[in-house]
Amino acid sequence: MGVRTVWVLAEVTDGVVSLTTAELISQASTLGDRVECFSFNVDPSAIASTLGSYGAHKIWSVGELGGRLAGPVVAHAMASVAVNEGRPGAVLVGQTYDGRDILARLSVKWDLPVLTNVVNVTGELPDLVSEHAIFGGEKIVQAHFTHSSTGLFAIRAKSFEIRDHQAVEPEIVNVPMSEEVVADQAKITRSHVEERVGPKLDEAAVVVSGGRGLGQAENYQMIEELAKLLHGAPGASRAIVDAGWVPYAYQVGQTGKTVKPSLYLAVGISGATQHMVGMKAAKNIIAINKDKEAPIFQIADLGIVGDAHKVVPQLIDALRARG
């Protein structure tokens, strides 16, 4: 393995390779000469052609984890592959639950720092520069590692374009789960899927989100109704997720989903930096909020200073009338 190799964590849900994985492989191809993926909880031959179409040369398959959390198992597999093959120039994971766990464990095993919340990585190995959005995306910080060893990056969704790549047929190598890491670990006993209506939040062309300004949990129905009428996905600010009005799967922002729809309609959301980071890249933004000083108005293409309880029902009626 050379320093010009990039490792990418491949995340798969119900047999489908995540968009973030595709984005990471695409960008990794520009950073070095060779891209190798680590997969888990999936038959690698089922995803090989997909990963290859983005430019992956090899899949290290950790196989089924039998309910174990990915962090310790996959980090152990990566470290053991590196013992024989050498360490790569960089490791890219998505800023996901498992991605962060794996990167954190690997960072300790290799005694190397991490850069997380990355929104761009540029340059060519071994000289990579990462970009991070701070203060709600108002400023971009460019950072790099001062060491010349492996760069460990956790990257936010939708940071890179997925590019066409000359299809590669990736080689598959199994790195089965090690017995020493299996003992005394956390185990998943049951998985719950919180059903959502309409398109997926992070892929929808229209997102309608509600916040504290809705007043009470019952009023979130307006958001769902409006989203349905616009064939969009309903979203939420952290405040109302923390308050238990809607499940976490609805959250847009720093700790939630990053969305990039052609229209983002924010209702009763003031625009805390935590929220703006997750939706600022929307092509068009409409904001409805009572407080005319709300920061959301500074980035909205259209702002309505008004009471959501009045404006939204009128809007719903008008859209219904058009059928």
Added chain:
Amino acid sequence: MNIAVCVKQIPDPAAPGSIDPESKTLRRDGKLIMDDSDSFGVEMALQLVDKAGGGEVTLVSMAPNGETSGLRTALAMGATRAVLVSDPKLHGADALTTAKVLAKAIQRYPFDMVLAGTESSDGYTGTLPVQIAELLGLPSVSFAKKVSIDGAVVSVERQTEAGYDDVTCPLPAVVSVTAGVVEPRYPSFKGIMAAKSKPIETLSVADLELDSIAVAEEVQAVHDAQARQGGEIFEDDGSGFEKVVAFLEQLKLV
């Protein structure tokens, strides 16, 4: 049941943040308060110790300048003691360095569990709890939205992209909790008075017998993101919805 809780003291998020032009890192030299996301870990620890029939809650924290006001808040909520590692050498420390420092501090008192927030509200790195687990050789469950303890096993509802998983994990373990997992209590007057006499052990890097503290990443430049221009803003006079409909028409969404 003894629980160690990681607490970060951060600049007041309500105040506008600024970047030090020399080090290009976040300014943290003003007054510091307890990070809101850590108040959930403190509350969770107090409740779990209570349910287990007693025990100690030890706060561990790191700050370059000896600041303790955020720790006093957590002590006033009911924590037993605090260990603060404060050293000018830690200025600009990254998450891995911080994890090494806190892992050492945690080991000074007996513990069955380590609790932390999932990520801080100023740095957002989000790897610290699991780095601590790996350093201590412990299992971890991150992004817990519900936590209960039964004997030597902790049961957690862990957030996933699609919903949540029920996860069980043997103790000792490191658990990171999300905001909203419990309702943090307000310190009572009695609590605030009691906190004044609770012990805060202040240590330097040398006291922890850590080999080296190295700054391993640096900020090259900070620049303004491409600014988004604000558009038109209207006060709703009963016809606000029409402006929205017109905008939707422009976008060909209706």
